[in-house]
Amino acid sequence: MGFEPMGVATDLVILTVRAGSFEVLLIRRGIAPHRGRWALPGGFVRPAEGLKAAALRELAEETxxxxxxxxxEQIATYGEPGRDPRGRVVSVAYLALVPDLPAPVAGTDAASAEWVPVAEVLADAxxxxxxxxxxxxDGVERARAKLEYSPLATAFCPAEFTISELRGVYEAVWGVALDPRNFHRKATKTEGFVVPTGETTxxxxGRPAQLFRRGPATALHPPVTR
Structure with a gap:
């Protein structure tokens, strides 16, 4: 029994919060297929390369x-026939969460790259x-859900951050306004979520605000619910 040739690729959902806006990194394709259209960054896995190594290489090239x-972290695998006009291609998608970044530089097969509000992109299928x-x-929903039960929101923050900045991440990703005092209480009382640095900014x-860094917790008890 013969086997159809198949390519393996990685796609990256690179999310950040910039000036209070929840945004995704998109590239405008400079080559066929879909030349001129917007897409997620990514590319084919090289012969001697692992999946995560390929994703990290693409991430470094784009950011x-x-x-x-x-x-x-890995989101899912996508392999429906016809998803790529070049032939059968299975893609492993990764979610990358990064602090505020400057304007991106397009990779080798991209005509341009830019940050675009997530809501704007999802509104147009x-x-x-x-x-x-x-x-x-899928990547956005993974990020939104994980903010509830894990300290993932700190991945969008600099190494040292205020509780107000952390709350801004939740508000941007979830698209809702949170009560400042209630959020401050939850964030500082949840064991291992954040740790004070002893410094202020x-x-x-307004008044000087206390600086925190990510704590050792891997899960939040109780969760911070939407």
Missing amino acids: GLDSDQIHL KRLAFDHHQVLA TRDG
Whole structure:
């Protein structure tokens, strides 16, 4: 029995919060297929390369980030026939969460790259090439859900952050307003979520605000619910 040749690729849902806006990194394809259309960053896995290594390589090429600067996790595998006009291609999608980044630089097969509000992209099911709208939707829901029961929101923050900045991440990703005092109580009382640094900052405006860093917790008890 023969086997149809098949390519293996990785796609990246790279999410960040920039100036209070929940955004995704998109590239405008500079080559066929779908030349000129927006897509998620990604590419084919090289012969001697593992899946995560390929995802990290693509991430570095698109953002210049090292692996120790980002949260990276696998979302799902996509392999429906016809998803790529070049032939049978199975893609393993990864979710990358990064702090506020400057304007991106397009990779080798991209005409341009830019940050785009997530809500704007999800509102148009035909905006992205291939099946990337579904991949993006899955990645966004993964991020939104994980903010409830894990300290994942700190991945969007700098190494040291205020509770107000952390709350801003939740509000941007969930698209809802949260009560500041209630959120402050939950964040600081949840064991291992955040740890005070002993320093303060005035970058939020007003009185000096206490700085925190991510704590050792891997799960939040109780969860921070939407």
